[in-house]
Amino acid sequence: MKVSKAQAAENRAGIVDAAARLYREHGLAGVGVADITRDAGLTHGGLYRHFESKDALAREACLRAFDWTITPFAALNASHGDGEADPQARLQALVHGYLSSSHRDHPGEGCPAAALAVDAARAGPEMSEVFAQGVEGNIQRFARALRPTEPADVDPQRPLTPEERATTITTLATMVGGLVLARATAAGNPALSEEILATLRTQLAPQQDQG
Amino acid sequence: MKVSKAQAAENRAGIVDAAARLYREHGLAGVGVADITRDAGLTHGGLYRHFESKDALAREACLRAFDWTITPFAALNASHGDGEADPQARLQALVHGYLSSSHRDHPGEGCPAAALAVDAARAGPEMSEVFAQGVEGNIQRFARALRPTEPADVDPQRPLTPEERATTITTLATMVGGLVLARATAAGNPALSEEILATLRTQLAPQQDQG
DNA sequence: TGTACATCAGTGAACGCGCGTTCACTGATGTAC
DNA sequence: TGTACATCAGTGAACGCGCGTTCACTGATGTAC
Numbered sequence: 001m002k003v004s005k006a007q008a009a010e011n012r013a014g015i016v017d018a019a020a021r022l023y024r025e026h027g028l029a030g031v032g033v034a035d036i037t038r039d040a041g042l043t044h045g046g047l048y049r050h051f052e053s054k055d056a057l058a059r060e061a062c063l064r065a066f067d068w069t070i071t072p073f074a075a076l077n078a079s080h081g082d083g084e085a086d087p088q089a090r091l092q093a094l095v096h097g098y099l100s101s102s103h104r105d106h107p108g109e110g111c112p113a114a115a116l117a118v119d120a121a122r123a124g125p126e127m128s129e130v131f132a133q134g135v136e137g138n139i140q141r142f143a144r145a146l147r148p149t150e151p152a153d154v155d156p157q158r159p160l161t162p163e164e165r166a167t168t169i170t171t172l173a174t175m176v177g178g179l180v181l182a183r184a185t186a187a188g189n190p191a192l193s194e195e196i197l198a199t200l201r202t203q204l205a206p207q208q209d210q211g
Numbered sequence: 212m213k214v215s216k217a218q219a220a221e222n223r224a225g226i227v228d229a230a231a232r233l234y235r236e237h238g239l240a241g242v243g244v245a246d247i248t249r250d251a252g253l254t255h256g257g258l259y260r261h262f263e264s265k266d267a268l269a270r271e272a273c274l275r276a277f278d279w280t281i282t283p284f285a286a287l288n289a290s291h292g293d294g295e296a297d298p299q300a301r302l303q304a305l306v307h308g309y310l311s312s313s314h315r316d317h318p319g320e321g322c323p324a325a326a327l328a329v330d331a332a333r334a335g336p337e338m339s340e341v342f343a344q345g346v347e348g349n350i351q352r353f354a355r356a357l358r359p360t361e362p363a364d365v366d367p368q369r370p371l372t373p374e375e376r377a378t379t380i381t382t383l384a385t386m387v388g389g390l391v392l393a394r395a396t397a398a399g400n401p402a403l404s405e406e407i408l409a410t411l412r413t414q415l416a417p418q419q420d421q422g
Numbered sequence: 423t424g425t426a427c428a429t430c431a432g433t434g435a436a437c438g439c440g441c442g443t444t445c446a447c448t449g450a451t452g453t454a455c
Numbered sequence: 456t457g458t459a460c461a462t463c464a465g466t467g468a469a470c471g472c473g474c475g476t477t478c479a480c481t482g483a484t485g486t487a488c
Contacts, residue, residue, distance in 0.1 A: 001448060001449040001450050001451090001464075001465065001466085002448085002449065002450045002451050002452090002462075002463050002464050002465075003450075003451080003463095003464055003465070004450085004451065004452090004464095005451085005452090005464095007464085008463090008464055008465090011464080011465085026333060027238075027240065027329065027330070027333055029238065029240035029241065030240065030333060032440075032441060032442080033441085033442065033443085034440090034441080034442090042464095042465070042466090043465070043466055043467065044442090044443095044466095044467090045443095045444085045445085045465070045466055045467060045468090046464060046465040046466070047442095047443090047465095048442095048443070048444080049463075049464055049465075050464090053442080053443085054441095054442060054443090113392065113395075114329075115329070116329075116395075117329070117391045117392055117394070117395040118238065118325075118326070118327075118328070118329040118330065118391060118394070118395070119238070119329065120395040121318075121391075121394035121395045121397070121398075122237060122238055122241060124398070125398040125399055126399075127399070128395060128396060128397065128398035128399030128400070129398070129399030129400065130399070131395045131396060131399060132395075132396040132399040132400030132403050132404075133399075133400075135392060135395070135396055135403065136400070136403060165406075165410070166410045166413070166414060167414075169389075169406070169407055169410045169411070170385060170410065170411060170414045172388070172392075173385050173388035173389040173392055173407065173411055174381060174384050174385040174388055175388065176388035176391060176392060177383070177384035177385055177386065177387035177388025177389070177391065178380075178384040178388070180328045180329060180332075180387060180388065180391065181324065181328055181346060181383075181384055181387060183328070183329070183332035184324075184327075184328040184329070184331040184332045184339060184342045184343075184346070185339060185342060185343040185346055186332070186339065187332075187335070187336040187339035187340070188336055188337075188338070188339030188340030188341070188342060188343040188344075189339070189340065189343030189344075189347070192343050192346065192347060193343075195376075195380070196380055196384065199376070199377045199380045199381065200380070200381060200384055202377070203377060203378075203381045212431075212432065212433085212481060212482040212483050212484090213429075213430050213431050213432075213481085213482065213483050213484050213485090214430095214431055214432070214483075214484080215431095215483085215484065215485090216431095216484085216485090218431085219430090219431055219432090222431080222432085243473075243474060243475080244474085244475065244476085245473090245474080245475090253431095253432070253433090254432070254433055254434065255433095255434090255475090255476095256432070256433055256434060256435090256476095256477085256478085257431060257432040257433070258432095258475095258476090259475095259476070259477080260430075260431055260432075261431090264475080264476085265474095265475065265476090424488100425487100425488085426486105426487090426488085427485105427486090427487085427488105428484105428485095428486080428487095429483105429484080429485080429486090430481105430482100430483100430484085430485105431481105431482100431483095431484095432480105432481085432482100432483105433479105433480080433481075434478105434479100434480095435477105435478090435479095435480105436476105436477080436478085436479105437475105437476080437477070437478095438474100438475095438476090438477105439473105439474085439475090439476105440472105440473095440474085441471100441472085441473085441474090442470105442471095442472090443469105443470080443471090443472105444468105444469080444470070444471105445467100445468090445469080445470095446466105446467100446468095446469105447465105447466080447467095447468105448463105448464105448465085448466075449463100449464100449465100450462105450463100450464095450465105451461105451462080451463085451464095452460105452461095452462080452463105453459105453460090453461080453462090454458100454459090454460085454461095455457100455458085455459085455460105
């Protein structure tokens with residue numbers, strides 16, 4: 001039966017959200033369209049009224065997963081506005097959240113760069129473009145969120161300096177690599193997995209460590 | 212027809228080698244057993260005389276891919292023995308080789324940690340165990356290869372200090388994360404992909420950069 | 423050393439099975455009058 | 456405002472297709488005598 005336009009839009013968004021979560025959990029090749037629509041409370045036949053193909057849905061799901069507001073980096077925005085004022089404390093909060101056992105064990109709600117990078121590299125140029133946009137966006141927001149808020153007369157949206165880009169890329173790459181290695185070793189050698197996370201927390205954000 | 216024991220062993224090794232290469236190129240889910248045996252010059256039917264299942268072959272292929280002698284890290288052994296004596300120069304050579312466009316564009320002969328980590332995380336505890344062994348081995352060899360060779364009376368095989376482990380884990384995680392991100396963005400934003408590689412080369416091994 | 427024969431690595435057809443996609447159909451929606 | 460009807464989101468069966476795995480068969484190997 002037909003549903004209202006509002007309901008249809010809601011269903012479509014539900015499919016994208018379900019895909020974004022399931023793809024991060026099981027990989028692009030590990031989830032079928034029937035799994036996704038079932039998870040969204042629908043049947044698989046109607047999927048093609050919304051998306052041209054599974055690949056098109058995967059691209060949209062990847063874009064969605066990089067959405068700033070649902071990423072692990074979301075906390076940064078809040079803390080930048082009214083939260084922690086000290087950039088070093090913000091970095092510490094972010095690094096500890098990212099390199100946590102909880103993030104490692106719940107890829108479905110976690111960083112898409114860590115969960116989908118290897119799959120995206122094999123999924124063709126269009127997916128790579130979506131992925132690159134997400135990574136570039138993360139670099140920008142990550143670097144800006146860690147800038148000092150003083151002095152107040154400096155534009156917080158000014159372009160990144162080469163140094164800012166370099167240190168941000170390095171930190172992001174280390175976090176992504178660490179999370180990826182921690183996940184791959186978690187089931188087979190939990191101690192090594194924890195050691196990787198704890199080591200990188202300390203290396204990236206010195207000072208006290210609270211797991 | 213039956214073949215000699217020597218030929219059978221050679222065929223089996225050929226299957227493992229083909230699997231190690233194809234899995235790194237296309238992922239564990241992206242290659243069929245028929246692709247692998249065809250690549251090894253055989254038909255798919257006989258595969259099960261050598262391996263219990265596709266998963267068992269995948270595990271053996273992962274183990275093989277981590278083999279020190281065919282890894283990008285292989286150069287380290289040689290250079291440790293009779294090559295570059297300066298640890299800083301060895302680090303530089305390794306980092307530049309690892310974070311090169313060539314390594315990015317040829318995952319089949321490259322680092323299994325970068326190519327298979329995300330797949331391994333989803334492939335069950337047995338695969339994770341194999342992967343964890345490979346990572347631990349890489350930590351050990353990487354750290355030892357970068358030790359100073361002087362003074363000569365210190366045992367080069369002595370256990371790693373906590374500091375050695377920490378800096379090695381950080382460097383490895385950064386290289387893996389960087390390569391993974393460079394691969395995922397290569398087709399969609401080549402400039403960003405190159406920037407990631409170049410930035411990390413400079414950050415991990417300061418001094419001159421030769422691409 | 424020679425011969426007869428059991429073994430078994432490899433072949434290629436066949437098997438279920440799950441996948442992405444298509445399609446005839448349904449019936450509530452939303453528009454035209 | 457009411458009514459008739461075209462639209463189209465969603466359903467569920469059906470389609471090819473490729474996959475992992477099985478199996479009867481082949482014939483060179485390697486062993487027993």
